[in-house]
Amino acid sequence: MVTSTTRQRSAPGRAPLTGRARAVGQGRTGLLLLQASTVLLVLAVWAALAAAGFVSSTALPGPGAVFGRFPELFGDGAYWQAVLDTLRGAVTGFVLAVVVGVPLGLVTGTYAAAERSTRLLVDVLRSFPVIALLPVFLLVLGSTPTTKSTVVFIACVFPVFLQAQYGARSVTPMVAETVRGYRIPRLLRFHRVILPSATPSIMTGLRLAATTSVLVAIGVEVLTTLPGIGHEVVQAQQGDASATAYAYIITAGVIGYTINLLSQVAERRLLRWRPPAHTD
Protein backbone atom coordinates (compact mmCIF):
# COMPACT_ATOMS: atom_id res chain seq x y z
CA MET A 1 0.00 0.00 0.00
CA VAL A 2 2.72 2.37 0.98
CA THR A 3 4.97 1.38 -1.87
CA SER A 4 2.31 1.94 -4.49
CA THR A 5 1.85 5.56 -3.49
CA THR A 6 5.58 6.13 -3.31
CA ARG A 7 6.05 4.63 -6.70
CA GLN A 8 3.46 6.88 -8.20
CA ARG A 9 5.12 9.88 -6.71
CA SER A 10 8.63 8.81 -7.48
CA ALA A 11 8.18 8.27 -11.19
CA PRO A 12 5.44 10.60 -12.27
CA GLY A 13 6.36 10.17 -15.92
CA ARG A 14 5.85 6.42 -15.74
CA ALA A 15 2.90 6.31 -13.43
CA PRO A 16 -0.32 5.24 -15.07
CA LEU A 17 -2.07 8.34 -16.25
CA THR A 18 -5.12 9.28 -14.27
CA GLY A 19 -8.12 10.67 -16.06
CA ARG A 20 -7.12 14.23 -15.37
CA ALA A 21 -3.57 13.73 -16.51
CA ARG A 22 -4.64 12.06 -19.74
CA ALA A 23 -6.81 15.00 -20.60
CA VAL A 24 -3.86 17.30 -20.06
CA GLY A 25 -1.26 15.95 -22.49
CA GLN A 26 -2.08 14.03 -25.63
CA GLY A 27 0.28 11.16 -25.02
CA ARG A 28 4.03 11.19 -25.18
CA THR A 29 4.56 13.34 -28.26
CA GLY A 30 2.35 16.06 -26.88
CA LEU A 31 4.28 16.08 -23.65
CA LEU A 32 7.62 16.17 -25.45
CA LEU A 33 6.44 19.05 -27.62
CA LEU A 34 5.28 20.87 -24.53
CA GLN A 35 8.60 20.33 -22.76
CA ALA A 36 10.58 21.35 -25.81
CA SER A 37 8.59 24.55 -26.16
CA THR A 38 9.20 25.33 -22.49
CA VAL A 39 12.93 24.97 -23.05
CA LEU A 40 12.67 27.20 -26.12
CA LEU A 41 10.69 29.75 -24.14
CA VAL A 42 13.35 29.89 -21.45
CA LEU A 43 16.06 30.26 -24.10
CA ALA A 44 14.05 33.09 -25.67
CA VAL A 45 13.71 34.87 -22.33
CA TRP A 46 17.43 34.40 -21.78
CA ALA A 47 18.20 35.88 -25.22
CA ALA A 48 15.83 38.78 -24.60
CA LEU A 49 17.40 39.49 -21.21
CA ALA A 50 20.89 39.44 -22.67
CA ALA A 51 19.87 41.59 -25.64
CA ALA A 52 17.98 44.14 -23.55
CA GLY A 53 21.16 44.90 -21.65
CA PHE A 54 19.72 44.85 -18.12
CA VAL A 55 22.64 42.67 -17.23
CA SER A 56 26.11 43.30 -18.58
CA SER A 57 27.16 40.84 -21.26
CA THR A 58 30.07 39.66 -19.11
CA ALA A 59 27.63 38.55 -16.41
CA LEU A 60 25.14 37.00 -18.80
CA PRO A 61 26.11 36.46 -22.42
CA GLY A 62 23.32 35.53 -24.83
CA PRO A 63 22.50 31.88 -25.56
CA GLY A 64 23.69 32.27 -29.14
CA ALA A 65 27.15 33.30 -28.03
CA VAL A 66 27.32 30.53 -25.42
CA PHE A 67 26.19 27.69 -27.64
CA GLY A 68 28.31 29.05 -30.47
CA ARG A 69 31.35 28.23 -28.36
CA PHE A 70 30.63 24.52 -28.27
CA PRO A 71 31.80 23.49 -31.79
CA GLU A 72 35.18 25.04 -31.14
CA LEU A 73 35.44 23.58 -27.63
CA PHE A 74 34.52 20.09 -28.81
CA GLY A 75 37.48 20.18 -31.17
CA ASP A 76 39.78 21.39 -28.43
CA GLY A 77 41.82 18.84 -26.48
CA ALA A 78 41.92 21.13 -23.43
CA TYR A 79 38.15 20.92 -23.09
CA TRP A 80 38.11 17.15 -22.89
CA GLN A 81 41.14 17.22 -20.63
CA ALA A 82 39.27 19.50 -18.21
CA VAL A 83 36.22 17.23 -18.23
CA LEU A 84 38.45 14.22 -17.65
CA ASP A 85 40.33 15.92 -14.79
CA THR A 86 37.11 16.79 -13.02
CA LEU A 87 35.68 13.33 -13.49
CA ARG A 88 38.87 11.66 -12.30
CA GLY A 89 38.87 13.57 -9.03
CA ALA A 90 35.16 13.02 -8.55
CA VAL A 91 35.23 9.30 -9.31
CA THR A 92 38.27 8.58 -7.10
CA GLY A 93 36.67 10.28 -4.11
CA PHE A 94 33.31 8.69 -4.82
CA VAL A 95 34.66 5.14 -5.07
CA LEU A 96 36.61 5.56 -1.83
CA ALA A 97 33.50 6.90 -0.13
CA VAL A 98 31.48 3.87 -1.24
CA VAL A 99 34.16 1.42 -0.17
CA VAL A 100 34.35 3.00 3.29
CA GLY A 101 30.82 4.24 3.77
CA VAL A 102 28.68 1.25 2.82
CA PRO A 103 30.27 -1.37 5.13
CA LEU A 104 30.47 1.05 8.04
CA GLY A 105 26.88 2.11 7.52
CA LEU A 106 25.63 -1.46 7.33
CA VAL A 107 27.44 -2.49 10.48
CA THR A 108 26.37 0.52 12.53
CA GLY A 109 22.85 0.20 11.19
CA THR A 110 22.58 -3.44 12.20
CA TYR A 111 23.55 -2.95 15.81
CA ALA A 112 21.37 -0.46 17.63
CA ALA A 113 24.08 0.35 20.17
CA ALA A 114 26.54 1.28 17.42
CA GLU A 115 23.94 3.45 15.74
CA ARG A 116 23.15 5.30 18.96
CA SER A 117 26.79 5.85 19.78
CA THR A 118 27.74 7.23 16.40
CA ARG A 119 24.61 9.34 15.89
CA LEU A 120 25.71 12.62 17.39
CA LEU A 121 29.22 12.40 16.01
CA VAL A 122 27.96 11.70 12.51
CA ASP A 123 25.34 14.43 12.80
CA VAL A 124 27.95 17.01 13.69
CA LEU A 125 30.46 15.87 11.09
CA ARG A 126 27.82 15.62 8.40
CA SER A 127 26.66 19.20 8.73
CA PHE A 128 30.26 20.29 8.41
CA PRO A 129 30.75 22.10 5.10
CA VAL A 130 33.62 20.08 3.66
CA ILE A 131 34.79 22.84 1.40
CA ALA A 132 35.75 24.79 4.54
CA LEU A 133 38.45 22.20 5.11
CA LEU A 134 40.08 23.22 1.86
CA PRO A 135 42.47 25.82 3.31
CA VAL A 136 43.59 23.25 5.88
CA PHE A 137 44.10 20.60 3.21
CA LEU A 138 45.95 23.06 1.03
CA LEU A 139 48.30 23.64 3.96
CA VAL A 140 48.79 19.96 4.73
CA LEU A 141 48.59 18.26 1.32
CA GLY A 142 49.30 21.18 -0.98
CA SER A 143 47.53 21.87 -4.25
CA THR A 144 47.53 18.31 -5.57
CA PRO A 145 44.94 15.97 -7.12
CA THR A 146 45.02 14.10 -3.78
CA THR A 147 43.50 17.16 -2.13
CA LYS A 148 40.65 17.14 -4.62
CA SER A 149 39.89 13.44 -4.16
CA THR A 150 40.16 13.73 -0.36
CA VAL A 151 37.69 16.58 -0.19
CA VAL A 152 35.32 14.73 -2.53
CA PHE A 153 35.69 11.60 -0.39
CA ILE A 154 34.76 13.41 2.81
CA ALA A 155 31.79 15.07 1.13
CA CYS A 156 30.48 11.78 -0.30
CA VAL A 157 31.11 9.43 2.57
CA PHE A 158 28.33 10.81 4.79
CA PRO A 159 25.36 10.44 2.44
CA VAL A 160 26.56 6.93 1.55
CA PHE A 161 27.12 6.00 5.20
CA LEU A 162 23.79 7.39 6.39
CA GLN A 163 21.77 5.78 3.63
CA ALA A 164 23.46 2.41 4.21
CA GLN A 165 22.73 2.76 7.91
CA TYR A 166 19.14 3.70 7.21
CA GLY A 167 18.79 0.73 4.89
CA ALA A 168 20.22 -1.72 7.40
CA ARG A 169 17.75 -0.43 9.98
CA SER A 170 14.89 -1.02 7.59
CA VAL A 171 15.07 -4.82 8.04
CA THR A 172 11.64 -5.59 9.45
CA PRO A 173 11.60 -6.97 13.01
CA MET A 174 9.93 -10.16 11.81
CA VAL A 175 12.74 -10.92 9.38
CA ALA A 176 15.32 -10.04 12.02
CA GLU A 177 13.64 -12.40 14.50
CA THR A 178 13.50 -15.18 11.95
CA VAL A 179 17.19 -14.78 11.18
CA ARG A 180 17.94 -14.89 14.88
CA GLY A 181 15.65 -17.87 15.39
CA TYR A 182 17.42 -19.92 12.74
CA ARG A 183 20.82 -18.82 14.04
CA ILE A 184 21.90 -17.65 10.61
CA PRO A 185 25.68 -17.01 10.72
CA ARG A 186 26.65 -13.38 10.84
CA LEU A 187 28.31 -13.19 7.44
CA LEU A 188 25.43 -14.91 5.71
CA ARG A 189 23.05 -12.55 7.47
CA PHE A 190 24.88 -9.51 6.12
CA HIS A 191 25.15 -10.93 2.67
CA ARG A 192 21.67 -12.37 2.21
CA VAL A 193 19.42 -10.38 4.49
CA ILE A 194 20.79 -6.98 5.36
CA LEU A 195 22.50 -6.10 2.10
CA PRO A 196 19.47 -6.86 -0.13
CA SER A 197 17.03 -5.01 2.09
CA ALA A 198 19.40 -2.05 2.34
CA THR A 199 20.11 -1.87 -1.39
CA PRO A 200 17.32 0.58 -2.32
CA SER A 201 18.44 2.95 0.38
CA ILE A 202 22.10 2.52 -0.55
CA MET A 203 21.26 3.35 -4.16
CA THR A 204 19.67 6.60 -3.04
CA GLY A 205 22.86 7.36 -1.13
CA LEU A 206 24.99 6.59 -4.16
CA ARG A 207 22.86 8.85 -6.30
CA LEU A 208 23.19 11.72 -3.82
CA ALA A 209 26.92 11.12 -3.51
CA ALA A 210 27.48 10.93 -7.27
CA THR A 211 25.93 14.35 -7.77
CA THR A 212 27.82 15.72 -4.78
CA SER A 213 31.14 14.37 -6.04
CA VAL A 214 31.08 16.40 -9.26
CA LEU A 215 29.84 19.47 -7.41
CA VAL A 216 32.61 19.32 -4.85
CA ALA A 217 35.30 18.54 -7.43
CA ILE A 218 34.29 21.65 -9.37
CA GLY A 219 34.16 23.68 -6.17
CA VAL A 220 37.71 22.67 -5.33
CA GLU A 221 38.87 23.56 -8.83
CA VAL A 222 37.27 26.99 -8.61
CA LEU A 223 39.17 27.76 -5.43
CA THR A 224 42.53 26.23 -6.27
CA THR A 225 44.75 26.06 -9.31
CA LEU A 226 43.95 22.37 -9.88
CA PRO A 227 42.99 21.68 -13.51
CA GLY A 228 39.39 20.85 -14.38
CA ILE A 229 36.09 22.41 -15.35
CA GLY A 230 35.99 24.77 -12.38
CA HIS A 231 39.44 26.06 -13.18
CA GLU A 232 38.48 26.60 -16.82
CA VAL A 233 35.48 28.67 -15.74
CA VAL A 234 37.73 30.91 -13.67
CA GLN A 235 40.28 31.22 -16.48
CA ALA A 236 37.64 32.04 -19.06
CA GLN A 237 35.90 34.60 -16.88
CA GLN A 238 39.16 36.28 -15.96
CA GLY A 239 40.08 36.38 -19.65
CA ASP A 240 36.80 38.18 -20.39
CA ALA A 241 35.45 35.19 -22.30
CA SER A 242 32.27 34.74 -20.31
CA ALA A 243 30.60 32.85 -23.16
CA THR A 244 33.26 30.16 -22.74
CA ALA A 245 32.72 30.21 -18.97
CA TYR A 246 29.01 29.61 -19.50
CA ALA A 247 29.75 26.84 -21.97
CA TYR A 248 31.79 25.09 -19.26
CA ILE A 249 29.03 25.65 -16.70
CA ILE A 250 26.51 24.05 -19.04
CA THR A 251 28.94 21.18 -19.56
CA ALA A 252 28.99 20.69 -15.80
CA GLY A 253 25.19 20.69 -15.81
CA VAL A 254 25.11 18.08 -18.55
CA ILE A 255 27.51 15.89 -16.56
CA GLY A 256 25.36 16.22 -13.44
CA TYR A 257 22.19 15.50 -15.38
CA THR A 258 23.73 12.47 -17.06
CA ILE A 259 24.91 11.07 -13.73
CA ASN A 260 21.40 11.47 -12.37
CA LEU A 261 19.85 9.69 -15.34
CA LEU A 262 22.42 6.89 -15.29
CA SER A 263 22.00 6.25 -11.59
CA GLN A 264 18.23 6.15 -12.02
CA VAL A 265 18.60 3.55 -14.77
CA ALA A 266 21.05 1.56 -12.65
CA GLU A 267 18.69 1.74 -9.71
CA ARG A 268 15.80 0.47 -11.76
CA ARG A 269 17.83 -2.42 -13.19
CA LEU A 270 19.35 -3.46 -9.89
CA LEU A 271 16.07 -3.29 -8.05
CA ARG A 272 13.85 -4.79 -10.67
CA TRP A 273 12.98 -7.52 -8.19
CA ARG A 274 11.26 -5.14 -5.84
CA PRO A 275 9.20 -1.96 -6.03
CA PRO A 276 11.25 1.19 -5.58
CA ALA A 277 10.39 2.01 -2.00
CA HIS A 278 13.12 4.45 -1.18
CA THR A 279 13.32 6.68 -4.19
CA ASP A 280 12.09 10.21 -4.08
Add this chain to the structure above:
Amino acid sequence: MAAHPSGALWKSLLHQLWLPALVLAILVLATAGSTSFYFPPATDVLATLWRGLVHGELVSDLAFSLRNIVLGLAIATVVGIGAGLVIGEIPLLRRATAPLLDFARAVPTVAFVPVIILTLGIGSGPKIFLIALGSLWPILLNTISGVHGVNPAVHETARSYRIPWRLRLTKVVLPGALPQIFAGVRIALSIAVVLMVVSEIYGSPVGLGNYILQSGSSFAVPETWAGTVLIGMLGYGLSVLLLAAEHVLLGWYHQRPPRTRRTKPRNEVTPSCSGI
Protein backbone atom coordinates in the same frame (compact mmCIF):
# COMPACT_ATOMS: atom_id res chain seq x y z
CA MET B 1 11.31 12.91 24.05
CA ALA B 2 9.23 14.54 26.75
CA ALA B 3 7.33 11.32 27.20
CA HIS B 4 10.47 9.53 28.37
CA PRO B 5 10.98 9.18 32.07
CA SER B 6 14.00 11.24 32.99
CA GLY B 7 16.10 8.16 33.79
CA ALA B 8 15.67 6.82 30.27
CA LEU B 9 16.49 10.23 28.90
CA TRP B 10 19.79 10.32 30.75
CA LYS B 11 20.58 6.85 29.61
CA SER B 12 19.92 7.67 25.98
CA LEU B 13 21.98 10.84 26.31
CA LEU B 14 24.82 8.82 27.76
CA HIS B 15 24.55 6.32 24.91
CA GLN B 16 24.83 9.10 22.38
CA LEU B 17 27.47 11.15 24.09
CA TRP B 18 30.19 8.69 25.02
CA LEU B 19 31.72 8.34 21.57
CA PRO B 20 31.84 12.07 20.73
CA ALA B 21 33.34 12.69 24.17
CA LEU B 22 35.88 9.93 23.60
CA VAL B 23 36.84 11.32 20.18
CA LEU B 24 37.22 14.80 21.61
CA ALA B 25 39.35 13.46 24.45
CA ILE B 26 41.55 11.53 22.04
CA LEU B 27 41.95 14.62 19.87
CA VAL B 28 42.94 16.72 22.86
CA LEU B 29 45.33 14.08 24.21
CA ALA B 30 46.89 13.18 20.87
CA THR B 31 47.66 16.76 19.98
CA ALA B 32 48.62 17.89 23.48
CA GLY B 33 52.12 19.27 23.34
CA SER B 34 52.13 18.63 19.63
CA THR B 35 54.94 20.39 17.88
CA SER B 36 53.64 19.54 14.44
CA PHE B 37 53.20 22.70 12.45
CA TYR B 38 49.97 21.61 10.78
CA PHE B 39 48.29 20.04 13.78
CA PRO B 40 48.56 22.42 16.71
CA PRO B 41 47.23 21.27 20.11
CA ALA B 42 43.44 21.15 20.09
CA THR B 43 43.41 23.29 23.21
CA ASP B 44 45.29 26.01 21.31
CA VAL B 45 42.70 25.92 18.56
CA LEU B 46 39.85 26.20 21.04
CA ALA B 47 41.62 29.01 22.89
CA THR B 48 42.13 30.88 19.61
CA LEU B 49 38.46 30.38 18.79
CA TRP B 50 37.41 31.66 22.19
CA ARG B 51 39.72 34.69 21.95
CA GLY B 52 38.40 35.54 18.49
CA LEU B 53 34.81 35.34 19.65
CA VAL B 54 35.36 37.34 22.82
CA HIS B 55 37.60 40.04 21.38
CA GLY B 56 35.41 40.40 18.38
CA GLU B 57 37.73 39.76 15.44
CA LEU B 58 35.71 36.70 14.52
CA VAL B 59 32.35 38.18 15.46
CA SER B 60 32.11 40.54 12.49
CA ASP B 61 33.11 37.73 10.12
CA LEU B 62 30.54 35.45 11.68
CA ALA B 63 27.82 38.11 11.44
CA PHE B 64 28.61 38.76 7.78
CA SER B 65 28.50 35.08 6.86
CA LEU B 66 25.40 34.38 8.91
CA ARG B 67 23.53 37.32 7.40
CA ASN B 68 24.32 36.17 3.86
CA ILE B 69 23.18 32.62 4.58
CA VAL B 70 19.95 33.68 6.28
CA LEU B 71 19.02 36.24 3.62
CA GLY B 72 19.89 33.95 0.72
CA LEU B 73 18.03 31.04 2.23
CA ALA B 74 15.01 33.22 3.04
CA ILE B 75 14.79 34.48 -0.55
CA ALA B 76 15.17 30.94 -1.88
CA THR B 77 12.49 29.65 0.50
CA VAL B 78 9.94 32.32 -0.40
CA VAL B 79 10.55 32.05 -4.14
CA GLY B 80 10.85 28.27 -4.08
CA ILE B 81 7.68 27.62 -2.10
CA GLY B 82 5.72 30.25 -4.04
CA ALA B 83 6.74 28.99 -7.46
CA GLY B 84 6.54 25.37 -6.30
CA LEU B 85 2.94 25.78 -5.16
CA VAL B 86 1.95 27.25 -8.51
CA ILE B 87 3.82 24.67 -10.58
CA GLY B 88 2.68 21.80 -8.40
CA GLU B 89 -0.97 22.87 -8.53
CA ILE B 90 -1.09 23.13 -12.32
CA PRO B 91 -0.38 19.67 -13.77
CA LEU B 92 0.31 21.01 -17.25
CA LEU B 93 2.94 23.40 -15.96
CA ARG B 94 4.51 20.72 -13.80
CA ARG B 95 4.92 18.31 -16.67
CA ALA B 96 6.16 20.97 -19.04
CA THR B 97 8.86 22.26 -16.71
CA ALA B 98 10.06 18.92 -15.30
CA PRO B 99 13.10 18.29 -17.55
CA LEU B 100 14.13 21.93 -17.41
CA LEU B 101 14.06 22.02 -13.62
CA ASP B 102 15.94 18.72 -13.41
CA PHE B 103 18.65 20.19 -15.57
CA ALA B 104 18.73 23.43 -13.58
CA ARG B 105 19.25 21.45 -10.40
CA ALA B 106 22.09 19.49 -11.98
CA VAL B 107 24.05 22.65 -12.84
CA PRO B 108 26.55 23.13 -10.01
CA THR B 109 26.06 26.61 -8.60
CA VAL B 110 29.69 26.71 -7.45
CA ALA B 111 30.69 27.09 -11.09
CA PHE B 112 28.74 30.36 -11.14
CA VAL B 113 30.83 31.76 -8.29
CA PRO B 114 33.67 33.14 -10.43
CA VAL B 115 31.29 34.48 -13.07
CA ILE B 116 29.05 36.30 -10.61
CA ILE B 117 31.75 37.60 -8.30
CA LEU B 118 34.11 38.73 -11.04
CA THR B 119 31.36 40.71 -12.74
CA LEU B 120 29.12 41.85 -9.91
CA GLY B 121 31.73 42.53 -7.27
CA ILE B 122 32.86 41.20 -3.91
CA GLY B 123 30.13 42.76 -1.78
CA SER B 124 27.44 40.80 0.00
CA GLY B 125 24.77 41.27 -2.71
CA PRO B 126 26.29 38.85 -5.24
CA LYS B 127 26.93 36.35 -2.45
CA ILE B 128 23.32 36.45 -1.31
CA PHE B 129 22.29 36.01 -4.93
CA LEU B 130 24.54 32.95 -5.29
CA ILE B 131 23.27 31.40 -2.05
CA ALA B 132 19.66 32.01 -3.08
CA LEU B 133 20.32 30.58 -6.55
CA GLY B 134 21.88 27.40 -5.19
CA SER B 135 19.29 26.87 -2.45
CA LEU B 136 16.33 27.51 -4.73
CA TRP B 137 16.32 24.20 -6.63
CA PRO B 138 15.94 21.67 -3.83
CA ILE B 139 13.21 23.78 -2.20
CA LEU B 140 11.39 24.33 -5.49
CA LEU B 141 11.57 20.69 -6.59
CA ASN B 142 10.55 19.36 -3.20
CA THR B 143 7.62 21.76 -2.99
CA ILE B 144 6.43 20.63 -6.40
CA SER B 145 6.68 16.97 -5.50
CA GLY B 146 5.08 17.64 -2.11
CA VAL B 147 2.11 19.43 -3.66
CA HIS B 148 1.84 16.75 -6.30
CA GLY B 149 1.93 14.08 -3.62
CA VAL B 150 -1.08 15.38 -1.71
CA ASN B 151 -3.62 12.59 -1.77
CA PRO B 152 -5.91 13.08 -4.81
CA ALA B 153 -8.93 12.17 -2.67
CA VAL B 154 -8.17 15.07 -0.35
CA HIS B 155 -7.84 17.35 -3.35
CA GLU B 156 -11.11 16.20 -4.86
CA THR B 157 -12.89 16.61 -1.54
CA ALA B 158 -11.61 20.16 -1.16
CA ARG B 159 -12.70 20.89 -4.70
CA SER B 160 -16.15 19.38 -4.38
CA TYR B 161 -16.87 21.31 -1.21
CA ARG B 162 -15.83 24.41 -3.14
CA ILE B 163 -13.31 25.40 -0.53
CA PRO B 164 -12.05 28.86 -1.53
CA TRP B 165 -8.58 28.69 -3.06
CA ARG B 166 -6.95 30.68 -0.32
CA LEU B 167 -8.28 28.39 2.36
CA ARG B 168 -7.39 25.35 0.28
CA LEU B 169 -3.86 26.62 -0.12
CA THR B 170 -3.26 27.29 3.57
CA LYS B 171 -5.21 24.37 5.03
CA VAL B 172 -4.82 21.58 2.49
CA VAL B 173 -1.98 22.01 0.03
CA LEU B 174 0.63 23.72 2.16
CA PRO B 175 0.34 21.41 5.20
CA GLY B 176 0.28 18.41 2.90
CA ALA B 177 3.47 19.49 1.20
CA LEU B 178 5.23 20.73 4.33
CA PRO B 179 7.18 17.56 5.18
CA GLN B 180 8.68 17.52 1.69
CA ILE B 181 9.32 21.25 1.80
CA PHE B 182 11.27 20.86 5.03
CA ALA B 183 13.36 18.10 3.52
CA GLY B 184 14.12 20.52 0.69
CA VAL B 185 15.06 23.35 3.01
CA ARG B 186 17.37 20.98 4.88
CA ILE B 187 19.24 20.13 1.67
CA ALA B 188 19.23 23.81 0.73
CA LEU B 189 20.83 24.74 4.04
CA SER B 190 23.86 22.55 3.43
CA ILE B 191 24.20 23.97 -0.09
CA ALA B 192 23.90 27.48 1.30
CA VAL B 193 26.73 26.93 3.78
CA VAL B 194 28.97 25.54 1.04
CA LEU B 195 28.20 28.49 -1.25
CA MET B 196 28.83 30.90 1.60
CA VAL B 197 32.28 29.43 2.16
CA VAL B 198 33.18 29.18 -1.54
CA SER B 199 32.02 32.69 -2.38
CA GLU B 200 33.94 34.13 0.55
CA ILE B 201 37.11 32.22 -0.18
CA TYR B 202 36.85 33.22 -3.82
CA GLY B 203 36.67 36.92 -3.14
CA SER B 204 35.60 38.80 -0.07
CA PRO B 205 37.05 41.33 2.29
CA VAL B 206 35.21 39.84 5.29
CA GLY B 207 33.48 36.64 6.30
CA LEU B 208 34.52 33.31 7.78
CA GLY B 209 35.63 31.96 4.41
CA ASN B 210 37.94 34.92 4.01
CA TYR B 211 39.18 34.43 7.59
CA ILE B 212 40.30 30.84 7.04
CA LEU B 213 41.80 31.71 3.66
CA GLN B 214 43.79 34.63 5.03
CA SER B 215 45.02 32.78 8.09
CA GLY B 216 45.80 29.72 5.99
CA SER B 217 47.84 31.59 3.43
CA SER B 218 49.73 33.44 6.17
CA PHE B 219 50.41 30.08 7.89
CA ALA B 220 48.53 31.02 11.06
CA VAL B 221 47.48 27.41 11.54
CA PRO B 222 45.57 27.63 14.86
CA GLU B 223 43.48 30.44 13.38
CA THR B 224 42.74 28.37 10.28
CA TRP B 225 41.58 25.44 12.38
CA ALA B 226 39.58 27.73 14.67
CA GLY B 227 37.78 29.29 11.70
CA THR B 228 37.12 25.87 10.22
CA VAL B 229 35.69 24.62 13.52
CA LEU B 230 33.51 27.72 13.78
CA ILE B 231 32.10 27.14 10.28
CA GLY B 232 31.33 23.57 11.27
CA MET B 233 29.57 24.78 14.41
CA LEU B 234 27.64 27.31 12.34
CA GLY B 235 26.48 24.59 9.96
CA TYR B 236 25.48 22.29 12.79
CA GLY B 237 23.78 25.07 14.76
CA LEU B 238 21.68 26.11 11.77
CA SER B 239 20.62 22.55 11.05
CA VAL B 240 19.62 22.07 14.70
CA LEU B 241 17.56 25.27 14.52
CA LEU B 242 15.89 24.00 11.38
CA LEU B 243 15.14 20.68 13.06
CA ALA B 244 13.58 22.54 16.00
CA ALA B 245 11.40 24.55 13.62
CA GLU B 246 10.41 21.33 11.94
CA HIS B 247 9.40 19.82 15.26
CA VAL B 248 7.22 22.79 16.08
CA LEU B 249 5.58 22.98 12.66
CA LEU B 250 5.47 19.29 11.87
CA GLY B 251 4.73 17.83 15.29
CA TRP B 252 1.43 16.50 13.98
CA TYR B 253 3.22 14.71 11.20
CA HIS B 254 5.86 12.97 13.29
CA GLN B 255 3.26 11.90 15.83
CA ARG B 256 1.36 9.89 13.27
CA PRO B 257 2.12 6.19 13.36
CA PRO B 258 4.80 5.46 10.76
CA ARG B 259 2.58 3.23 8.69
CA THR B 260 0.28 6.04 7.63
CA ARG B 261 3.07 8.36 6.62
CA ARG B 262 3.23 9.21 2.99
CA THR B 263 6.91 9.91 2.97
CA LYS B 264 9.72 9.18 5.26
CA PRO B 265 11.96 11.98 6.45
CA ARG B 266 14.74 11.60 3.97
CA ASN B 267 18.03 10.11 5.10
CA GLU B 268 17.50 11.84 8.35
CA VAL B 269 17.90 10.47 11.81
CA THR B 270 15.67 12.80 13.74
CA PRO B 271 15.41 12.50 17.51
CA SER B 272 11.77 11.60 17.10
CA CYS B 273 12.74 8.39 15.34
CA SER B 274 15.01 7.30 18.15
CA GLY B 275 12.40 5.02 19.64
CA ILE B 276 11.64 3.23 16.42
